[in-house]
Amino acid sequence: MNIKKLLNPDWYELRARMGRRAVIGIPFIWLLVFFLIPFAIVLKISFAYTEIAIPPYSSLFDYADEALTIVLNLGNYLWLADDPLYISAYMGSVEIAFIGTVWCLLVGYPMAYAMAKAPKNWQSALLMAVLLPSWTSFLIRIYAWMGILRNNGLLNNLLMWLGVIDEPLVILNTNVAVYIGIVYAYLPFMVLPLYSNLVKMDKSLIEAAQDLGAKPFECFYKITLPLSMSGIIAGSMLVFIPAVGEVVIPQLLGGPETLMIGKILWQEFFNNRDWPVASALAIVMLLVLLIPIMIFNHSRQKDLEGRS
Amino acid sequence: MINRKLSFSNVMLFFGLVFLYLPMFILVIYSFNASKLVTVWAGFSTKWYVELFRDDQLIDSVLTSLNIGVTAATAAVILGTMSAYLLNRFGHFRGRTLFSSMITAPLVMPDVIIGLAMLLMFVSMASTLGWPEDRGMLTIWIAHVTFCTAYTTVVISSRLREMDVSIEEAAMDLGASPVKTFFVVTLPTISPSLISAWLLSFTLSLDDLVIASFVSGPGSTTLPMVVFSSVRLGVSPKVNALATLIILCVSLAAFIAWWFARRSDRAQRDAYRMLGRDQ
Incomplete structure (x- = not known):
């Protein structure tokens, strides 16, 4: 048996769990941020208006006077x-x-x-x-x-x-x-x-x-x-x-x-x-x-x- | 031909291979044409190659592409190894279906969609988080790492699946921690596939035009972008010379990758034979 595991089971378990999380987490978060979320953003911008600005589109969400307005442009x-x-x-x-x-x-x-x-x-x-x-x-x-x-x-x-x-x-x-x-x-x-x-x-x-x-x-x-x-x-x-x-x-x-x-x-x-x-x-x-x-x-x- | 039989499929294979290689041979031959007119042969010359090395914009773009290619391939291999490991060794975890869909989707997703999506995300991030400040090498690098990871995962995954799990189990039974087992046992076994995955990513990154065009900024132009803008103006002997050099380099990289993959296959077969399991 693993000697470290016998001496300090909690610490070993914790480290193993953290390691497992890191192996799952790093590629998962990378793909989430750089692959999945971009598609949500494309969907969002497809409902925006074209504007002559940087960036050249309008914002969907507007928060003013304690009211959140969402403008979806189906145009x-x-x-x-x-x-x-x-x-x-x-x-x-x-x-x-x-x-x-x-x-x-x-x-x-x-x-x-x-x-x-x-x-x-x-x-x-x-x-x-x-x-x-x-x-x-x-x-x-x-x-x-x-x-x-x-x-x-x-x-x-x-x-x-x-x-x-x-x-x-x-x-x-x-x-x-x-x-x-x-x-x-x-x-x-x-x-x-x-x-x-x-x-x-x-x-x-x-x-x-x-x-x-x-x-x-x-x-x-x-x-x-x-x-x-x-x-x-x-x-x-x-x-x-x-x-x-x-x-x-x-x-x-x-x-x-x-x-x-x-x-x-x-x-x-x-x-x-x-x-x-x-x-x-x-x-x-x-x-x-x-x-x-x-x-x-x-x-x-x-x-x-x-x-x- | 190959079977010493002139069957329909063998003839098709022969003509298929001719079809695949002939255009590139023609390109290579015409890059040594002395004439500026592409269709007229006017003797052997290497002057177009000399002219290539005088083009500073071109040399800059080659360096940019190489820089992105090497670093993106390295990162994609690391991410791909992690992804392949967790898909093959971790059993079930939350979000597994989502994860494997995200891994396989870039393999077939049209480049225009990936490029547009990435660009819009970078623009949104810049306006909300203030990062990345401007688009350029970094944004191209991130985009390339993302789509190359899909390919590296597939290559490494197939190797990891073939590997005998009992060797890993033996190491862990003898007291090695999972991390040590991975670095001492798993990694050396799958290393040939890491090399071929790296070379595959490197060539994919060097070759990418569409995604890089979307996410690049004014300061950074990659080699395919330079080639594309000159190709749109028509056929020229200088582009032929450049194409020849690209074909040469990429074929070499592909050949090395294939050689490593083949050698690992053979080593594995030998191992099986030694164990008395002929496969």
């Missing part, structure tokens, strides 16, 4: 609902993120499948090869496509040289470029959860199905695909949620037709300096993403705590 939300620009930006974001996610899945699933079936000593290196680009600067990777997709860029030069086209294709500053950017930037986030799901799969199930006469496609459709559903969900959420709020891709690769809410929020904040409207935009974006985020958190927490 920002009505403004969003009124202006078709914002509504189509939300629709556009969801649509672009959705199509981008489907493309990621179509490209990423076969990749993850091939990685999971590769020889064991190859797998670690292949995983590294897929993940390495996602560590490299996001901005730089999007920038690389600007040079390729331009009217006089590499792709058009190549296609004209091959004689496939006579006139350069306009790809940069269209939605096609945005899709390419999303697939390129988020592909590793799709492949990783799919791979870790597929690699754990029990191969004897497939063998059993084959023994019983199932064709390869039938095997895949009836066994592999349903069993990898949790990987598909995790990967799709990892792509869809950040893609809805994407700022850099629509600004660099997209054009005027690319209406995405992240870009609008950015402009509202930095160009118009309308903080309350930007806050209202962020709150509505959060509401749009609430269900996907909850699905993701649910699957993630199971993972984090080792339950399955």
Whole structure:
């Protein structure tokens, strides 16, 4: 037994309890102050009036003559609902993120499948090869496509040289470029959860199905695909949620037709300096993403705590 | 290709990897182009690299970014270790669900929302508490520590979960206090994951444009902010040269992180084999 514990049980217990509290308390308070409370403040400011002041919004609470008045300005939300620009930006974001996610899945699933079936000593290196680009600067990777997709860029030069086209294709500053950017930037986030799901799969199930006469496609459709559903969900959420709020891709690769809410929020904040409207935009974006985020958190927490 | 079988999925894997790497190779090649016109090849030259080192604004932003990256990654690893430890070893405590939600939310939360929320909080704090007086390095650092902690917690947590708890229990049975057990037994076992978590946070912090743009002040410009403002003007060989250097440094860091993670996997497998438990 611990000698200190025997000599002075109270002191030891107290210290253990204090230590436990500190380990819980420090990260807890940090996240509370710097992550949770900020969202409450965004909610608060979304109900404020825009003012030409520092900071550029009105105060919600006013205490004068022993009366507390709370002024909630719903105008920002009505403004969003009124202006078709914002509504189509939300629709556009969801649509672009959705199509981008489907493309990621179509490209990423076969990749993850091939990685999971590769020889064991190859797998670690292949995983590294897929993940390495996602560590490299996001901005730089999007920038690389600007040079390729331009009217006089590499792709058009190549296609004209091959004689496939006579006139350069306009790809940069269209939605096609945005899709390419999303697939390129988020592909590793799709492949990783799919791979870790597929690699754990029990191969004897497939063998059993084959023994019983199932064709390869039938095997895949009836066994592999349903069993990898949790990987598909995790990967799709990892792509869809950040893609809805994407700022850099629509600004660099997209054009005027690319209406995405992240870009609008950015402009509202930095160009118009309308903080309350930007806050209202962020709150509505959060509401749009609430269900996907909850699905993701649910699957993630199971993972984090080792339950399955 | 790999299976010596030309199946559909192997072909897709091959083209997927080409798709991931080709744009970066092109970027690297064109950074050595002598011509100012990006599409015309005019011979090999390193003049754009020389020009990079003459750009004082750029060098300043690199130093700012490195400074924030190193300190934020260190703090995020400390907070992440605590969070991972309490999620894996403390059982139930009050607010556990809230805590694990707060840990996982930044992983997927769009950057614009995190950036805006952080900025508005700093502004509110400044007007009510008088702190932070102005925005700059400190506010970027706090923001980066917060979102990097989510990633470090995930990385360290997965290692902590794989670790054999009985070693910790043995140490405590032999009279080590929980603190001593942590530093003598737990910490050395999970140290490879701490290194990869640190490198991951470091690259995330170096790469962040959106959050830093929201919470930075007039005096502090990070590297991605400089890159973004020049990229918006179009493609230029100087940015290509800068991009090449960034790709080189980050790949190196990522490779080291991967190597440490892999080595720890192998060490663990060997340990299991020695115990006669083949896993």
